[in-house]
Amino acid sequence: MAKMIGSIEVDTEKCKGCSLCVVACPTDVIALSDKVNGKGYNYAYMSNPEACTGCTNCALVCPDSCITVYRQKVEVV
């Protein structure tokens, strides 16, 4: 069976920790880190990377265009 797996890259220095990507993700991939970036914001990261489908929802809603999305079809058994 083929399945879409995705992955995101967050520009953690640009992220303002607004959480809009967190709630936009249909599969609960993203959380805000306990760590902060140079501006003091808790930045977004993939806390549950296995669940990402590469749907791009998080990237679409991000006001600071911090998210890059990759997606690939893989065969799973």
Place this chain on the structure above:
Amino acid sequence: MAEVINDIKRSENLVYAKTKVLTDNVMHYCPGCSHGVVHKVLAEVIDEMGIQEVTLGVAPVGCAVLIYNYIDIDWQEAAHGRAPALATAMKRLRPDRYVFTYQGDGDLAAIGTAETIHACNRGENIVIIFINNGIYGMTGGQMAPTTLEGMKTATCPYGREPSHDGNPLKITELLAQLPGTAYVTRQSVHTAAAVRKTKKAIRKAFEKQKENKGTSVVEIVSTCNSGWKLTPVEANKWMEENMFPFYPLGDMKDE
């Protein structure tokens, strides 16, 4: 699995990245502000239509006053509210260019009401992007023409009272009545689906300009989470519950 996930981060698997029409500057907006999303969508439309070199924007006075630092096209900066007048001149002098204004509700619906209405009534062949968050964001959250009845702001701390403060102005509905407007729509950017729709609407507005149809107005009901004193996520929810019933989303005119 972790290796697979890292392994897919290759250029051939790239499905979404920041458009090059947006500069690398960090936006000055508050975390979660709708402006950033609208800037991005606008930049993506300019990118996808291949019109970066032939698009002229008019920046407003308001939070988006520095928009020229973020979208990499040629800009003019208008005096407060005068963007449609400036855009009129620009489009008439350079009909070969795509011309748009980017304005907030204080700019477009208060100090610039006359310019807005007359440009639309003349049917100037421009696009107006209108950000409506029901408040004066930049100056500290004062009441705007679009502030909802009962909504609390710095200058109506007990909530807007129409008998004293007047009624909220549905200026977009008003503009849709004018013969000069070709396409008038109200959208939002609070979900991924809404962002996709807003992008289609902005694209359509630019296509109308290409066909010389007249003025297009794309209102985007937006949040000002700092001014509303809510978190970005709460602000989106508040907008859905309070702004959308009074400012319903959808096309008002498409000719």
